[in-house]
Amino acid sequence: MFFRMITASLMRRRSRMLVALLAIAIGATILSGLVTIYYDVPRQMGAQFRNYGANILFTPSENSFSAEDLEAGLALADEGALVGSAPYRYESVRIHEQPVMAAGTNMEGAQKTSPYWLVEGEWPSASGEVMIGKNVADNLQLKNGSTFSMVYTGEDSEETPAESGAESAADGVESAAEEAESPAAGPSDGSGGEEDAEEDGYREAEFTVTAVLSTGGPEENYVYISMEDLEALTEISGKIDLAEVSMSAGAEELNAYTQKVSGEVPAVRAQLVKRVTASETTVLSKLQALVLLVTIVVLALTMICVATTMTAVVAERRREIGLRKAIGASDGSIIREFMGEGMLLGFLGGIIGAFLGFAFAQTVSMKVFSSSITFQPLLVPVTIIVSIAITGLACLLPIRSATKVDPALVLKGE
Amino acid sequence: MSLLELHNVYKIYGDLHALDNVDLKVERGEWVAIMGPSGSGKSTMMNIIGCMDKPTKGEVLLDGIDIAKESAKNLTTIRRDKIGLIFQQFHLVNYLTALENVMLAQYYHSIPDEKEAYEALEKVGLADRAKHLPSQLSGGEQQRVCVARALINHPEIILADEPTGNLDDSNEETVVELFRRLHEDGTTLIVVTHDPEVAEVAQRMVVLRNGKIARETVNENFTGHIRFHV
Numbered sequence: 001m002f003f004r005m006i007t008a009s010l011m012r013r014r015s016r017m018l019v020a021l022l023a024i025a026i027g028a029t030i031l032s033g034l035v036t037i038y039y040d041v042p043r044q045m046g047a048q049f050r051n052y053g054a055n056i057l058f059t060p061s062e063n064s065f066s067a068e069d070l071e072a073g074l075a076l077a078d079e080g081a082l083v084g085s086a087p088y089r090y091e092s093v094r095i096h097e098q099p100v101m102a103a104g105t106n107m108e109g110a111q112k113t114s115p116y117w118l119v120e121g122e123w124p125s126a127s128g129e130v131m132i133g134k135n136v137a138d139n140l141q142l143k144n145g146s147t148f149s150m151v152y153t154g155e156d157s158e159e160t161p162a163e164s165g166a167e168s169a170a171d172g173v174e175s176a177a178e179e180a181e182s183p184a185a186g187p188s189d190g191s192g193g194e195e196d197a198e199e200d201g202y203r204e205a206e207f208t209v210t211a212v213l214s215t216g217g218p219e220e221n222y223v224y225i226s227m228e229d230l231e232a233l234t235e236i237s238g239k240i241d242l243a244e245v246s247m248s249a250g251a252e253e254l255n256a257y258t259q260k261v262s263g264e265v266p267a268v269r270a271q272l273v274k275r276v277t278a279s280e281t282t283v284l285s286k287l288q289a290l291v292l293l294v295t296i297v298v299l300a301l302t303m304i305c306v307a308t309t310m311t312a313v314v315a316e317r318r319r320e321i322g323l324r325k326a327i328g329a330s331d332g333s334i335i336r337e338f339m340g341e342g343m344l345l346g347f348l349g350g351i352i353g354a355f356l357g358f359a360f361a362q363t364v365s366m367k368v369f370s371s372s373i374t375f376q377p378l379l380v381p382v383t384i385i386v387s388i389a390i391t392g393l394a395c396l397l398p399i400r401s402a403t404k405v406d407p408a409l410v411l412k413g414e
Numbered sequence: 415m416s417l418l419e420l421h422n423v424y425k426i427y428g429d430l431h432a433l434d435n436v437d438l439k440v441e442r443g444e445w446v447a448i449m450g451p452s453g454s455g456k457s458t459m460m461n462i463i464g465c466m467d468k469p470t471k472g473e474v475l476l477d478g479i480d481i482a483k484e485s486a487k488n489l490t491t492i493r494r495d496k497i498g499l500i501f502q503q504f505h506l507v508n509y510l511t512a513l514e515n516v517m518l519a520q521y522y523h524s525i526p527d528e529k530e531a532y533e534a535l536e537k538v539g540l541a542d543r544a545k546h547l548p549s550q551l552s553g554g555e556q557q558r559v560c561v562a563r564a565l566i567n568h569p570e571i572i573l574a575d576e577p578t579g580n581l582d583d584s585n586e587e588t589v590v591e592l593f594r595r596l597h598e599d600g601t602t603l604i605v606v607t608h609d610p611e612v613a614e615v616a617q618r619m620v621v622l623r624n625g626k627i628a629r630e631t632v633n634e635n636f637t638g639h640i641r642f643h644v
């Protein structure tokens with residue numbers, strides 16, 4: 001009878017109840033939507049920040065490290081945490097008789113660790129293709145499609161390429177960059193000696209420009225060629241001056257990881273690119289605080305709306321309340337009935353809100369982060385319970401006034 | 415002991431004596447009509463007997479219990495267990511069907527029994543209207559639902575405050591006929607009315623004036639059937 005009564009009240013007095021239901025459903029939608037985003041934001045923002053580049057730098061503890069050292073370091077990363085990595089090796093070369101820095105790298109890795117690079121044209125994908133920095137393009141009057149020959153003499157570089165390379169990747173790791181100074185030049189002296197003897201250290205190869213790189217930074221002074229091409233040109237392989245690593249993990253995990261790498265791979269010193277990581281964390285916590293605040297405000301508004309509606313409902317039904325009391329309803333049963341109605345509304349609103357909220361979060365996520373979010377099944381009961389609780393709370397005062405109705409007065413005739 | 419005894423009952427609003435030293439006894443199974451001009455205190459008295467209001471002074475013994483001294487909570491229980499109320503306005507819960515309105519009284523009293531509620535509607539001739547909402551019923555039909563609701567818990571006493579005030583003659587007759595049958599079943603009836611024809615059916619007529627009992631007459635040739643004056 002109780003349930004029959006409260007459902008009849010809701011079903012047969014629809015227009016009134018729809019307003020309250022709408023308020024609750026909207027509140028619950030925003031609640032579940034924002035909470036979904038709240039929990040998804042770190043993931044989303046993490047990925048988003050990863051787009052701003054590498055957050056870990058591998059530098060050699062002595063002259064340089066090998067490809068195997070890099071592999072060993074990367075292997076220490078947690079499953080799935082690694083977003084990408086790019087090794088860099090810098091060599092002085094000559095193009096059109098001009099000294100230029102060539103940077104050998106893994107193009108796919110570089111795309112991942114430096115996603116903000118503005119690349120005009122196609123990233124090099126085959127042997128013999130290069131990407132040139134904008135300054136190089138301007139100075140040597142090269143453009144997409146141009147071909148040129150690159151000469152490697154084995155001579156020492158005037159500039160210290162690794163330094164600018166490191167700085168471009170991370171302003172925070174100055175000491176690392178300084179130490180990287182020597183290895184860039186060192187090996188070309190040491191291991192290049194043999195080659196010098198055979199071919200006078202002079203080797204040449206043809207390349208085609210497929211892309212021009214603009215970054216606004218020192219990267220614009222380099223010619224990016226694949227590691228294989230650089231190794232073929234110099235006939236020295238397995239040597240890395242620097243590696244950029246992009247990982248998806250929190251500040252603590254990143255710290256632990258760098259220590260582990262530095263400890264277990266002696267040739268490598270891993271360091272955090274601190275500034276990005278730190279700002280990532282503060283921006284995240286600020287965003288989460290904002291989401292939390294909005295959620296609280298929305299819940300408060302929902303409560304006010306429900307309380308107002310319930311007050312109107314009680315006023316409207318004074319006569320009915322008086323009648324119920326006259327035919328024997330105790331205060332307790334009046335409270336139960338109105339609470340029951342309110343909570344049923346909360347329940348319905350919660351269900352609607354839980355699913356609309358997911359749709360809302362999904363839309364926001366697609367629009368803002370252009371990635372989809374995962375459905376959190378636990379959020380459905382949580383939303384329902386919270387919206388029942390909120391509705392119940394909002395109903396308390398109006399229902400107390402309902403128990404104050406005097407049946408004798410209400411039924412007086414008039 | 416009488417079922418109901420009022421001793422020196424006053425109800426005072428400011429300096430208005432709505433009830434002014436009322437003494438009244440109603441025996442078990444008796445059918446009493448209460449008459450009097452508007453504002454004479456009839457509703458006030460019914461509300462007090464119906465445990466919805468308390469007298470300013472005096473004793474109201476219902477089945478030996480002085481309801482003037484009971485707590486509001488106990489009054490609710492007494493009202494639920496002993497009293498059936500019928501009002502001038504056909505007070506029904508407008509979103510519940512006729513059947514559900516009757517079941518509501520069962521619900522507050524004990525446990526709803528749909529079959530019994532349906533039988534009560536049958537008694538007042540509304541079996542075929544059980545599933546209708548109050549808005550789909552005529553005034554007479556609504557008042558009959560109220561009668562069915564008042565009798566569903568087998569109260570010892572039925573209080574009706576101008577039950578036929580808003581009804582036409584034929585519906586008035588139906589309701590009076592329902593009272594007669596309740597009376598035959600032994601239910602005590604107190605019926606407030608403006609209408610002499612309805613008052614004359616009762617066994618005894620009490621006339622209130624300015625909160626005092628002005629006159630009492632006993633109906634010598636009581637039949638329980640209404641006789642319309644032409």
Ligand SMILES: Nc1ncnc2c1ncn2[C@@H]1O[C@H](COP(=O)(O)OP(=O)(O)O)[C@@H](O)[C@H]1O
Pocket residue numbers: 427430432450451452453454455456457458459
């Ligand atoms: N709650 C109240 N406050 C003040 N005066 C009241 C109240 N209820 C009734 N009265 C007064 O008491 C008198 C008796 O009222 P009532 O019992 O309703 O009369 P009746 O039902 O006989 O028409 C009237 O004068 C009415 O104005």
Ligand SMILES: [Mg+2]
Pocket residue numbers: 413456457458
């Ligand atoms: Mg009256």
